[in-house]
Amino acid sequence: MTQILPSHIEMKSIKIENYTAAFGESFTLNNINWTLEPNQHWVITGANGSGKSALSAILAGAGHKVSGSISGLPQHIEIVSFEAQAELIERELKKDDADIMDVISEGTPVREILEEGKALYPEFDSALLDQLVAMFKLEPMLDRSFRKLSTGETRKIMLIRALANNPDLIILDEPFDGLDTASMQLLQSLLKSKIDSIAMVLVLNRFDEIPDFITHIAYTDHGKLQHSVDINNKQAYDDLYQLLHLKTTELSVPATDLSDRPPSLNPKDPLVRLKNIKVAYGDATIIDGLDWTIEAGQHWQLSGPNGSGKTCLLNLITGDHPQCYTNDIFVFGMQRGHGETIWQIKQYIGYVSTALQWEYRVSISLRNVILSGFHDSIGVYTKSTDKQKAVADQWLALLGMKDRANEPYNQLSFGDQRLLLIARAMVKHPTLLILDEPCLGLDDINRQLVLALIEKICTSGDTTVLYVNHHAEDQISGITQFKQLEKLDAQSS
Amino acid sequence: MSNNYFNTLPLREQLAQLAKCRFMSMDEFSDGVEALKGKKIVVIGCGAQGLNQGLNLRDSGLDVSYTLRAAAIAEKRQSWKNATENGFVVGTYEELIPTADVVLNLTPDKQHTPVVNEVMPLMKKGACLSYSHGFNIVEEGMKIREDLTVIMVAPKCPGSEVRAEYVRGFGVPTLIAVHEDNDPKGEGLALAKAYAVGTGGHKAGVLMSSFIAEVKSDLMGEQTILCGMLQTGSLLCFDKMVEEGIDSGYASKLIQYGWETITEALKYGGVTNMLDRLSNPAKIKAFDLAEELKEIMRPLYNKHQDDIIDGTFSRVMMEDWANDDKNLLGWRAETAETAFEKTPAGDVEISEQEFFDNGILMVAMVKAGVELAFETMTAAGIIAESAYYESLHETPLIANTIARKKLYEMNATISDTAEYGCYLYNHACLPLLADFMKGIKTDVIGKGLDTTDTGVDNARLIEVNAALRSHPVEAIGAVLRGHMADMKKIV
């Protein structure tokens, strides 16, 4: 029989003692001693691969216990993380009938995903669900297929679902990444309103995102819980901040293989010219009447709220959106729909996005992931030159992964995978480098590394950068052009 | 009425056509899509193959549009949505067919005769008509206007994979063929090669075959090992477990997800690898069971192959088509009523290894079915490469649909031709295995071998391992899988 705990006021302390747990072959959390008292709300932080996500996830039962004990865990725990998101997406993909023989299915509607907990948890909070859906303005999505949502939207759905399930303890791994500033503030205030009934553990990369109701910070390093800090202890807090901002070494962008460049472009042409762009699905118009020209050497920052069509716009440029054939698009000397292949277009482009990371599910070596950037493929199907291999190794060295060239990519942490995909995008010194929220999921140190790299690329001359980002703080000095997209009214057609 | 094309050929020619199959080398595709450049490609039907092939061809720089039957356009059916939302021009037959240089017929096979009869008079003189399966030409004896070129480009994967692999920069294994009676300008092969490049198939390997070899092997594979064996095996294993007192929810789950798990091992390393996943005593057990099954079922496999080759199978099936699918629908309804189908998978955890350990009989059934189908096809004159793709290669795909949808939906999802053959097989195979099943206990299905006794006779183990590895399906499988794996770790 399920016993309902009225609120965590009556919760016990959670005690993790001498706990060691294995995550896959290559990662272990070592000898963790950690106590979470009732009325405490924690942030866990640390570098990519340091074990911060793993530490949060052991509360939800992840990892293979080697020794030690955990006691006092409440009954109902919810976790929202990249892994959980990937799992749900994977589950939905698996359901996809299109994968089998004949049928093209629409997938599960968002509403059904949101309400899965209704039947499972007596404490399910329908009113909160409605409130959250309204707050994030997601009503128009409810009947859409979950699979068709953007990454940011999926993330919001996961958050709403976890909160509406009304657990005793909620674990949120990077809840604010991928949210625009407005959504992030909304979410922070909402979390704050629930702190009396839900204990919170947040995994965060950025100190500036720590909400004011947080009482304690845990810092992980190399699979250990290195520091536990009371937020009111100013000195300890500042030290921790410093630790996370360790100075990075001098960076330089590796040269590329010049023997294998795409045909050169007419310098008088813009790289990209979009005219009167229209994109619609059924009756929903996403982009209407947009014009945009990107000249060579003109670096752009593109921003806009979730759902304003940023990714859609990028996909029109890269050729990954089918409606690129019904619009007036000129890219790299080619008017779209006149016999060019998508591979002719992709050879000028380097590209990083979270969607790419979801799709990049192959068990190949780290070196091959970088090499695939020369061929614009997911996986490697073409022979690479010795020069290309040498360049790939320089990138590995830059990322501090020199000795790991032959390790399998799919066993890396999320942040390390991201770094590798950024190297993959940059490896050929593309004419246009498209970075769609490249820092999503990265810790402060790696974020600075990436931003510094982008700045270097911006000044290096042969690559034009198109940078998409929510975070106003992550500005890049070389970028002078800004484009802002707005969400269209879903009704108009 | 229809006239079986294969049966009109002299024996020598029949054998020559069946044996036609050659693995093409990459440099045969150096002309890329040139032969189709600037030509107008019109696809009939926008379903699984139609949509995904069209997306690839367009992304390869080709001019693609869709023609749908008038009702599909008027009612804005899913096929219309598929085409328009992806930015394709859609028109009626009258609007688009007369402008087409190449017409891709990607409607369901059952509809081919009426569809082709309707579009053929509208086709430009000297144009090309293409299929992704040769049933209409071979089994229904469809006669195509003499001025038209007729080719086949058949991806050996579901449509969604055709697209997904292309987007990654790769492709899926593809079979191409030219209908020699319809190659007036001698350009059939060039067109088929360009089409295969346009879909990305050339990167994953192309078999140059014949309409006849494609049809006779495709039919054989789908009705025996792929759908028939898995259906029969599911029903027998489930009933046996329940009879032996195993929890029905557990039994249901072991079967529904078991096929997928064990054939995943098959996909990566063939029959050998699938059996290597078992403990030594279990491996020997599975081997012996499979030998027994092969002996009992061999006449059935021979009969299926004979009926396919001489046209009996398609004649009987087409009689049922003409009779409003009476048999097909009746059998489909029967499937829904089976105990396995009606018992939902239980809420129990089954680890990956447990599917092997407790499913020894299932492993034996897959082994027996794959090997029998392969042996029967090659004995009938079908070349090993073709026989491999139509047996072992596709088994995990069907296992996958059973994992997601069990039998009823699996049958509704596969083509009507596969489904019809599956029921024929199932009805013959259930009584055939009745005696054999009497001797089956939970040690080979449901509970696994008693683990206290792990000793094996070394000599026997060596014998079994050698037999496994020397089967011809393993030799060709290693080559063809190696080809794909090479591509993936070429650097």
Ligand SMILES: NC(=O)c1ccc[n+]([C@@H]2O[C@H](COP(=O)([O-])OP(=O)(O)OC[C@H]3O[C@@H](n4cnc5c(N)ncnc54)[C@H](OP(=O)(O)O)[C@@H]3O)[C@@H](O)[C@H]2O)c1
């Ligand atoms: N599926 C596979 O795995 C696979 C693999 C290799 C080859 N093939 C071959 O590819 C071909 C197409 O198969 P598929 O699986 O893609 O079929 P499908 O998904 O069922 O699609 C069939 C399409 O044809 C249209 N259609 C149905 N009846 C029609 C009629 N009487 N007249 C005109 N259009 C009609 C349907 O649209 P409306 O009903 O809306 O008109 C639909 O768009 C077949 O020859 C098949 O053997 C399939």
